[in-house]
Amino acid sequence: MRKGTFMEFCDLLSPALKCKNTKMRAALTVHKRVAIALWKLATPDSYWSVGNQFGVGKSTVGAAVIQVANAITKLLLLRVVTLRNVQVIVDGFGAVGFPNCGGAIDGTHITILGPDHLGSQYVNRKGYFSMVLQALVDHKGLFTDINVGWPGKVHDTHIFRNSGLFEQLQEGTYFPDQKITIRDVEMPIVILRDPAYPLMPWLMKPYTGTLDSSKELFNYRLSKCRMVIECAFGCLKARWCSLLIRLDLSETSIPIVIAACCVLHNLCESKGEKFMVGWEVQANRLVANYTQPDTRVIRRAQLGTLRIREAVKVPSPL
Template sequence: MHRATFMELCDLLSPALKRKDTKMRGALTVEKQVAIALWKLAMPDSYRSVGNQFGVCKSTVGAAVLQVANAIIDQLLSRVVTFGNVQTIVDGFTALAFPNCDGMIHGTHIPILAPEHRGDQYVNHKGYFSMVLQALVDLKGHFTDISVGWPGKMHDTHIFRNSGLFEQLQEGTYFPDQKITVGDVEIPTVILRDPAYPLMPWLMKPYACTLDSSKEQFSYRLSKCRMVVECAFGRLKARWRNLLS
């Protein structure tokens, strides 16, 4: 991370992290809290090892990581993960021959260390410990909605049905009321997904049976759009690997 990026991050998080000195001790500066958290999140070091790097005890490392993570959620998440301009996204997917679509939803596994409790819940179908990240992605690969922290053993459908996104889509409050007519069918704004998800009025997925030419064309167009979210996850994981290398 460049120094300018680090200082910008500290400035943005300062309202949530700045502390006053007490009679017993001086408060950790915002810069030190952020540095501790970034080091711990980027490296597989123990809390004790990170504490030795920064001259603090391991409990201080734990507190700094938690406080910085919460500050990022409170101060920055809404700036990074945004809904975007619906019409611009819809126009982009229309250019890929799928009309009135506002994104692709998918899940990916983020590797983690084995948790001390209920570790079996975090072993995914590939046999390693993970948490699941569910994301809605626009045509440019921007994350417009995320749900993260589910144990790796959880099925994508269960995660989706228990997410805030599903609730808003069911209530019809996530997208503006923007319908189009194809043939004699009125179609609301939809999102796309692979066959693992349920078919809903606002959730389209490819056919999973023997296809005639029209169904095959539908599934091809949907799968073409689906590559967007796969590429977005690929870039995210490439950045994570570069951070660890």
Template structure:
């Protein structure tokens, strides 16, 4: 991370992280809290090792990581992960071959085995993880995220228990904008993999024996939905 980025992050989180000195000890500066949290999140070092790097105890490292993570969620998440200009997104996907849509998928984020109910975090590939579900725009930028379900949980269950599903079901997430395809009126939809349920506002590929029109449909859907896969690739390569 560049120094300018680090200082900007500290400035944005300053009010949420500023602590007062006590009679027992001086409070950690915002810069030190952020540095500790970033170091822990960016490495596999244990709390004790990180504490040695910064001259603090391992319990202080744990506190700093939690406080910085909560501050980022409370202060910055709604600024960074936002739907943005819906029409630009819809036009972008339309240019790729599928009109009036967004794209959704989930991926597994590896974690260390938790002490409680560890078997619930073992995913189908055999390692411990938590599920990250994201909706992306035509450029692969996250517009909605849902994180925290154990790796064993199926994508459809994760989706149906998300705030995004609730908003889409009520019709409050996207603007009430429809287009006519043939003789069918089509709302804004999201594109998912076969694991997701088929809904009036969620499209997924045809399965089984396919004719030419269904193959063409699947091709266009897959072309647009692959934006999510590339977004996950960029995220995990960092």
């Protein structure tokens, strides 16, 4: 990030990071601790290597990462990872081809070291230890809701059904009550997902099985809009590529660090910080050893939901 963004970021975190000097040593400045944490999060470097860069011990690097991550989640998470102007989001997805859409949701696995407690629960379908980040993004790829901390063995649907977001969507309190009518069918604001979730009035997913031209077109429009969540995860991990190596943190610290990286993603994107091509090249190299698990397709649908999807689908040509 640019110096101006870094200085502003340090000012935001300063209330939670100020330390007093002791008789034994002078406390690290807020700026140095933030710089150490950002360097560690943004690179695959070891604690020892980062410590050498800043002239501190590896334990100091580890402490800085946890302190800064805690400060980010305490002071900025609810302010930065939040739903903003819904109409702008709906218009943004509408311009890409999907009506009355408020976001795209998906999950991604973050590799971790095998925890001492209930380690088998963290082994995902690809056979490595992971923790799941499930996120909703807007039309620009900014995170508007995140749910992190579930073991890699748990199916995406279970994670979603046990989230605060699911509860709000079911109750109709997450988005404003803004319905449109398509072919005599009322459609609320929806979110988009792949076939791993059940079809619901507020959750659209692609058709599976044999497809006619109208279903293929529907799937194309949905997939085009859903690319934004895949790009968001890609940018998140490429910019903060410590998420691409096995996080060697405690089970309780890992969700905090992942959430902090999501906040940093939103801040960098909203500030227009450049995304370097070299980061994606490095990310592709690092991710090669940890491919994302496939999720099982769910074929359930709530009563009446099929009518909404059929209404959105472009009619087959005569």
